[in-house]
Amino acid sequence: MxxxxxxxxGYGSVAPRAAFGSDAPALSLTGAWRFRLSPSLAAAPPDVADPDFDDSGWDELPVPSLWQLHGHGRPAxxxxxxxxxxxxxxVPSENPTGDHRLRFDLPAAWPAGSALLRFDGIDSCGRIWLNGTELGVTKGSRLPAEFEVGPLLRPDGNVLVVRVHQWSAGSYLEDQDMWWLSGIFRAVTLLARPAGGIGDYWLHADYDHTTGLxxxxxxxxxxxxxxxPSLGVAGHPAGEPLDLPVEPWSAETPRLYDGTLSTVAERVPVRIGFRTVTIEDGQLKVNGRRLLLRGVNRHEHDPRTGRAVSRETALADVLLMKRHHVNAVRTSHYPPDPAFLELCDEYGLWVxxxxxxxxxxFGxxxxDRNPSSEPMWMDAYLDRMRRTVERDKNRPSVILWSLGNESHTGDNLARMADWVRExxxxxxxxxxxxxxxxxxDVHSxxxxxxxxxxxxxxxxxxxxRRRVLPFILCEYAHAMGNGPGGLLEYRELFERYPNCQGGFVWEWIDHGLAAPGHFAYGGDFGETIHDGNFVIDGLLFPDRTPSPGLTEFAKIIEPVRIDPGPDGIRVANHYDFVDTGxxxxxxVLEDEGIAxxxxxxxxxxxxxxxxxxxxLPSWPPTRGESWLTVSASLSSGTSWAPAGHVVGWGQLPxxxxxxxxxxxxxxxxxxTTGRLILGAGEFDAVTGTLTTLGDxxxxxxxxxxxxxxTDNDRGSSPGPxxxxxxxxxxxxxxxxxVIEVDADGDELLVRTRVAPPAQPFGLFADYTWTAFDGGLQLRVDVTPDGxxxxxxxxxxxxxxxxxxxxxAEWFGGGPGEAYPDSxxxxxxxxxSSSVDGLQTPYxxxxxxxxxxxxxxxxLTNPAGTGIRVDGDPAFDFTARRWTAAALETARHTDELESGSLVHVTLDAAQHGLGTAACGPGVLPAYRLVPRKTSFTLLFRPxxxxVAN
Structure with missing residues (x-):
């Protein structure tokens, strides 16, 4: 132990260096490995590193993977x-230990000499042997480790053994609000290292916005x-500075110049993005321009493979971000797979x-005893920072280094910052x-x-000190469940105050794990300690379907804003760098919703x-309520969206x-007997409740x-x-x-009081029904009592x-759901939509x-008959196949069972959403307080x- x-x-690994590929031979060791999980180190086979050890009875496990997602143990x-x-x-002696074994042969042309065995991610601690010789131990789960193995390799029958422990001292440094999962979850690669090759490099590519050089x-x-080649540079000594007229790199124009670093022994392809990051006048700037970070926090997650995220999945994330106007990512709370940062370079995201x-x-x-201020952890802190910086130093998308998250403060963090700055x-x-x-260097x-x-x-x-620094919200607008609300107010502040430079919504994706019929969250695997669905807090559902929260965020941060102006239509450019060319x-002009x-x-x-x-453009006369919708879309396709993709829109009445x-x-x-009849409606004579409309x-x-x-209604902050x-x-x-049912004359008046048990307060509700040709009019007067x-x-x-x-078909706000602050x-x-399609499957x-x-x-049936409700002038509505009580009781989507009715709400007002699941509650302007209210609706079959 x-x-x-x-x-x-850990020990045994070589010095950290940049992540890069070259033309030197490389052998991927991903694939099916032999695997055995033991409940503890003591129960693990002691001779597992012996090349002749018999593992024929073991299971197979794919690498990369996390063993809990393949039936070995359980997620938590x-x-x-x-x-x-x-x-x-x-850590506990009952420490699940997974032994991984792989037999592999070298390709026929594999060169003799130095070779590195690279692990891009092992959670949480791995001890490694090759052909019976121990290579060392690695900790720092989301960081690479490389081991020299050249002298140990043989042409055939190499045996690689990796013993992974679920818990280690490193686990104290990895409490990152995510599933506890274990294994070799990123790539394993054997890299030949030719004599005279390029062991490491740091490509500095600065840009002077005043000269264009x-x-x-x-x-x-x-x-x-x-x-x-594209800059006419050939055979230039790499260490000598070279000034060139170039196009700069930015998240909006991610211009990369393809190049090559070479020696007689090795060629390394490089992608060069010229940009300079500064803090001037209390603002974070790139290439001389203030940034406004329209960002998200991103954990790496796949509902089936956990943190073993493929390049294809990472690309799907980047494309979704770009299409929803996200321009920045905080890699919460660890360096991602290197492929993600390569994609950020290519497609354009600030990181x-x-x-x-x-x-x-420890909070x-x-x-007490927090590692950030304990000397025995100093080496581990510095090692993690070195491995982060050295791995990712060549990425132009990376504009800030973050020391970590929620680790309080202490000398170890200060030392990390000093090392980074140097x-x-x-x-x-x-x-x-x-x-x-x-x-x-920034106030966060x-x-x-x-x-x-x-x-x-x-x-x-x-x-x-804080007053002179750029201000960033590294987390805000907790996107848990239905929400977040109140995003608009943040955007207005970011645009009003130059030192307030945006932030990062928490977070990008729900971390649900695929389970039969639904997605699982904390507690679904029998954990004794868990935080329930707090892991379900993203702008994407686990299957990467955008949530209404992402649609709202995209609208608020759109780079081109179109509004009514004093002389017609106002078009505002909110890009940081580019024009609208x-x-x-x-x-499009719509009359009653028809173009x-x-x-x-x-x-x-x-x-x-x-x-x-x-x-304004010229248009024909209209007869009904009419709206002009103006859209800004891509004239030509880009790497991340086709021509016609909308980047901003606005509506004008x-x-x-x-x-x-x-x-x-x-x-x-x-x-009549037990009934009241008024126009197209029948009512219960005792309660005055409508029982039939038409047929x-x-x-x-x-x-x-x-x-x-909602999750935000339930909150998580101290206090009720x-x-x-x-x-x-x-x-x-x-x-x-029911206080009174007055059915005399042309009106049906039903007076009621609606109140909770055991409480003295309530609401008087008067329903006044009148009939008109084809339908009924209802006026509701609500008066608080107490x-x-x-x-x-x-x-x-x-x-x-x-x-x-x-x-369902409606004329009003759409196509998606909306609430007062969202x-x-x-x-x-x-x-139009099916009733089922109106539901958001949180x-x-x-x-x-x-x-x-x-x-x-x-709302209509397949024959086209049904009911219509008109507002005077408008209302909110929902329609679903279960009651609010059933929705409140359910804990997973497959617990919601359709009944024989469609339950409809017709609202005069809704309380806002806020972001109190973790953050501020509903702002005062969106709080629904009891007050005297009247509203009118018209019902007709x-x-x-009949298009009525």
Missing amino acids: AYVEDPGP YTNVHYPFPVDPPH GTVRVETGPDVLLDI IDECDLETHG PLGW RDPGRPVHYEGDHDCSYV RMYATPSEVERIGLGEDDDQ HLTFTW VAQGVLDVPVVHSGQSVSVP VSPAPARPAPVVRGPVFR HPVRGPRLDVWRAT SEASQWRAAGLHRMQHR EFPGTLPRLGLTMAVPGTFGS RQAVRIGRF VYPQENGNRTDVRWAR VASG
């Missing part, structure tokens, strides 16, 4: 707490030549490259945990409220940070809906204030959450008392219609699917083939 519990970084998820006793550097210089061995370090589990213990003065140092900013915060951000933007920070602007005219809009080229106003004539009242109310049975509508709670206050108030079990203790989840009506009404991505139009079921600003909606 000595090496497992040693707080040092914790956010903060260590799943083992906190007794650093010791790039300066390239390479730190490497002797006799290395540099070729850059904060974070070291493989987090000790969050609940008051940070080794690479060309990139600033980031670390959020240095609250005084004594050893970092997590989940600061908009008011705190504004205070920082105004220069009112209490700390003088690559875009085509088109318009009636369209064309191309003549917009002059708009430079970065500028805006123009252009006149053209004409309001014509005044609705007052409906002609068609009373009176008729009484269709219905239940309700009646006043309702409850919604299935919105959901707990709602439940304490009894809002989930409101009871209805003092409510807080907010309401929603305020509106709930009703049920036949389950055959499976098709509605920028919806536009006014005419949309991994942890919760309130979803609300359509907002709806003028009218209809829909006949088959």
